[in-house]
Amino acid sequence: MKPDGGRNSAGRKRGVSGGDSRSLFHRAEELASALPPLLVAAERVATTVSQGVHGRRRVGQGETFWQFLPYQPGDSTQRIDWRQSAKSQRIYIRQTEWEAAQSVWLWRDASPSMFYRSSDGWPAKAERAELLLLAVASLLARGGERFALLGDNTTPSAGRAALRRLAASMEQGRGGTDSLPAVEPLPRYARIVVFSDFLSSLEDINAAIGAFAEYGVRGHLVQILDPAEETLPFAGRVLFEGLETEGSVLFGRVESVRDDYRAAIDAHHRGLQALARMTGWTLLTHRTDQPPEPSLMALFLALSETTER
Numbered sequence: 312m313k314p315d316g317g318r319n320s321a322g323r324k325r326g327v328s329g330g331d332s333r334s335l336f337h338r339a340e341e342l343a344s345a346l347p348p349l350l351v352a353a354e355r356v357a358t359t360v361s362q363g364v365h366g367r368r369r370v371g372q373g374e375t376f377w378q379f380l381p382y383q384p385g386d387s388t389q390r391i392d393w394r395q396s397a398k399s400q401r402i403y404i405r406q407t408e409w410e411a412a413q414s415v416w417l418w419r420d421a422s423p424s425m426f427y428r429s430s431d432g433w434p435a436k437a438e439r440a441e442l443l444l445l446a447v448a449s450l451l452a453r454g455g456e457r458f459a460l461l462g463d464n465t466t467p468s469a470g471r472a473a474l475r476r477l478a479a480s481m482e483q484g485r486g487g488t489d490s491l492p493a494v495e496p497l498p499r500y501a502r503i504v505v506f507s508d509f510l511s512s513l514e515d516i517n518a519a520i521g522a523f524a525e526y527g528v529r530g531h532l533v534q535i536l537d538p539a540e541e542t543l544p545f546a547g548r549v550l551f552e553g554l555e556t557e558g559s560v561l562f563g564r565v566e567s568v569r570d571d572y573r574a575a576i577d578a579h580h581r582g583l584q585a586l587a588r589m590t591g592w593t594l595l596t597h598r599t600d601q602p603p604e605p606s607l608m609a610l611f612l613a614l615s616e617t618t619e620r
Contacts, residue, residue, distance in 0.1 A: 335438070336478045339445030342603055343453070379403040383466050383476065404466065414457040414467035415614070417477070418492040419444050420507035423555050429539035433599045436535045440506040441481060443533065443597070446607050447504060447614075448477050461492050461503060488555075491519040499527035504610070506533045508540070513582045524590035531613050532587055533606070534580075534596045541598065543572045 379395050382402040390404040419425075425437035434442075451458045452474045457467040463480050490511045497503070503523060509516060509532065523530060539545070549565040562568060580596070587594040593613045597606040 335441060336445060336475075339442050340449050342442065342607060343446040343449035379405060381466070383468065384472060414459065414498075414501055415451055416459055416461040416467070416497065416501065416503045417444050417448060418461040418503065418505050419481075420490055420505075422488055422490045424490070424510070425508060425535075427537055427540075428599065429537050429544075430600075433537065436508055436537060436599060439597070439599050439603065440533075440535050443535075443603055443607060443610070444481070444504075444506055445474075445478060446603070447610060448474050450611060450614075462495065491515060494519060494522040497523065497526055497528050501526075501528050502614070503528055503530045504533065504614075505530065506535060508536055509534045509583055510540070510579070513579065513586065516583065517586050520586060520590055520592060524592070530590070530592040531610060532583070532592060532594045533610060534583065534594065536596065536598055538598050538600045541573075541576055543569045 379392060382391060382396075382404050392403050392405045395403045395405075419437075419440040421437060425440065426435045428435040448458055452470055455469055457469045458473065458477070459465050459467040460477055460480050465476070465480070468476075490507065492503075492505060505520075520530060520532070543565070545565045547565065548561070548563055550559055550561045552559045584594055595606055595609050595613070597603070
């Protein structure tokens, strides 16, 4: 197995269907309810802006127009731009640079390899990624923050309606092929949270997060792995079948390559840590055989620290 370039999975493919989206939504809600809401104090933000921390623009300049976006249920009608809306058959709202910069974009890897699981007793990586993403969104909603799915072309918004829209969009977006988010321009000092196994090549990962970092975007990487992808616990004759385009590899005695494999996985993880440090992003690693609460709390704290800066 080549964790730095290939994305092979051991044994026969074990997948997971889309399942009951409402069940996943409720589980995420229950997970988030065990934690306090993400604290977003207007006074703190105003103080940060007035002091010019990290080169942020001040409040007056922050009202600079950023972009027009289609109106979504739950958006304030006061934000509708009637002049722009009159030019077409759709209703548009104005989004300012400051408002956009205070939003959080969320993205999860929905490529085929994320549906791997080495045991029926553990969730697939994709299921855990969606659970954590929805739980984070629930925290943001309860804290009054705006959020949206990256690449969904929707207006970042707050509240329970926004959370339910996000859950519905995730259900419709299952079955993607991209292992990393496509780069798109985001406002400076926006925040992004990416959930993936990050077993793509370090070069591809660097290109993706580096491009966002160049915009000044602050990010958090949440690496989700099946325990077998870290330990290679198999023994004897094992056929590894790629879930994407890697083909298959047969080992007569897979334990003979275990040490080399673990060394490669460790090297890949160190490289991922180095990339995160270079861009000023954070990196969390979560295994699907572990409960989600500790990882959610760690991510919650990372987002809180980012908000306070």
